[in-house]
Amino acid sequence: MCGINGIIDLTIPNEQTVTSILNTMNDLILHRGPDEDGLFSEQNNAYSIGMGMRRLSIIDLSSGKQPIFSDDNQIVIVFNGEIYNYKILKAKLESEGVTFKTSSDTEVILKAYEKYGVESFQWLDGMYGFSIYDKKINKLFIARDFFGEKPLYYTKTDKQFIWASELKSIIDTIDYTPEISKTGLNLYFRLTYIPAPHTIYDGINKLEANHYITYDLKTNQTEIHKINAEPTPKISNITFDDAKAKTKDLVYKSVDSRSIADVGLGTFLSGGVDSSIISLCLSQATDKKIDTFSIGFKKASYDETDKSRVVAKMLNSNHHEFIIDEDDLKDNIHEILVNFDEPFSDTAALPTHLLSSKTREHVTVALTGDGGDEVFGGYNKYYIGKMNSRYTSLVPKALHKPILGLSNKYLVNKDDKRGKKFQINKLLNAINYNGDFYWDIISLANTSNQLAEIMSPNYYVDNLFQEYKDILQKQKVESLTDFRAVDKVLSLEGGMLAKVDRTSMMTSLECRAPFLNKELWEFTNTLPENYLMKGWNKKHILKEAFRDQFPEEFLEKSKSGFGSPTGDWLRQSLRKELESYIEPSLLKSQGIFNIEIITQLVRDHLDSKKDSTFRVWSYYCFQKWYKFNFLKQA
DSSP states (O other): EEEEEEEEETTOOOOOHHHHHHHHHHTTGGOOBBBBBEEEEEEEEEEEEEEEEOOOOOTTTTTOOOOOOOOTTTTTEEEEEEEEEEEHHHHHHHHTTTOOSSOOOHHHHHHHHHHGGGGGGGOOOOOEEEEETTTTEEEEEEEOOSSSSSOEEEOOSSEEEEEEEHHHHHHHHHOOOOOBOOOHHHHHHSSSOOOOTSSSSSEEOOOOEEEEEETTTTTTTEEEEEESSSOOOOOOOOHHHHHHHHHHHHHHHHHHTTTSSSSSEEEESSSHHHHHHHHHHHHTTSOOOOOEEEEEEESSSTTTTHHHHHHHHHHTTTHHHHHHGGGGGGHHHHHHHTTTTTTTOTHHHHHHHHHHHHHHHSSEEEOOOHHHHHHHHHOGGGGGGHHHHHHHOOOHHHHHHHHHHHHHSSOOSSSOOOOOHHHHHHHHHOOOOSSSHHHHHSSSSSSSSHHHHHBTTTOOOSSHHHHHHHHHHSSSOOSSHHHHHIIIIIIIIIIHHHHHHHHTTTTTTTEEEETTTHHHHHHHHSSSHHHHBBBTTHHHHHHHHHGGGTTTGGGGGOOSOOOOHHHHHHTTTTHHHHHHOOOHHHHHHHHBBBHHHHHHHHHHHHHTOOEEEHHHHHHHHHHHHHHHTOOOOO
């Protein structure tokens, strides 16, 4: 696991300048690879080019140093991530006469490209971001993995092309302050994160998952291509029993492939269905005790360690349980939030960072249950399709407006509790008679109507998700398959995976998600939807595949998400800071918000007139980012 950086400069600075730039870019991502660094640079009559990386040694500790060159030194690669099927690919290449100097997966990517070109990218099973410079054809290739587990940012001007694993490396390198992207800003205030291809900055993009960029150094033109085709899912006629057996087999195989490491490896174990199944599979793949890690809270309403203890005892694992006070999560708020380099307000980032930090004291790699909900249909929000359909068939559209008015008046929380009142109110506000409700369901910060209220007309962007409807070729999102497709492109890439990558890599811990396996994803896309969600039973086939491995009723136990009491913090320890973010002088100078509306929203939350935790926390995180990056204040 590493981080990569690179630059092409058409003004042809000397090689020492490029080297200096790369060293600075590498230093900014030291946390991603504390074990060693490496770089390559050269200059010719048309341009200077350089590629750098920081390495966290996981596989081939002795000979995997990067960059790695082809035998004739005409092709060079820097790589961040893991290729889980690299041994299979290496054996195939060796049978075709290809020779290797190292035991690393990085060299396998290089040799596969050298023999088969960009076609070889689709053979890679892994999480990655890499760049290959091919001097023979004067082209650069930059690629990102199928789900977007590893980040990749880039920017192109008339003078430079720059790419990096983290946004900070680009911002520190360019000689100007980019403008805030209105699209990125609006996406953030809807979703709490910014999905690819956008960032918070104009002119700086994230490479979309499952894509690669070609940069032609002769013409200075770029092209973006998809790596793996993603055809429209076709439902198979497989029986449930056969599907259950194949599900079990694919999960075991994926865990096995993602357990390859020359360093200590364990699992995050929350006690939920996904992490419990991953831990079970790992424990059965070895004759040694595995290490499992969980966080517990002193406050009973937050603590769910009883579930993880049941599984740890069942597996006879070396279980590491870290009991904390929920206020312990506040200690690193600033450090965690600014490390994202752009606004990000998933409250689970704080406990994920703390768990990663504690886990890193024992192992270097942790398997997680991430992706289980997207792959197998596990989110509560997936019920909404059924609910919206039933509601709109029973309640006339004209009657919905007064019902919604009553809901917003009487089903309002005054504290940070997300119980039945909260859930019913959210459902009613998402009801859509045109079948377009899902975009508001995934909008954890503001619905479309709320966003229009808080943003100034100069910054508000209407029809925000049309781009993603076009990408997905889905103008309406109505089925479980549709919901999961949207989540793969937006929520998974922009939210979940960004959260886990940034918070774990801050502590130099590598996290791997066995459920995020292309073969497994494509298989579940062919299953009848009632195999995934039967009635109100979520992740039906996954639970049935492993039911005989767990105590009776264990897989039906409800589990809360990883969260933090941010609503209370905003009223208490963070109150003074939050109040500074609604100072009229600041709001006027920004020109981003409707001053009266945003001030009232924050005031009502602070005074416990109406709980708006998600909305106000997203505002707090944005202003913290803005202050740090534009006002240069901690």
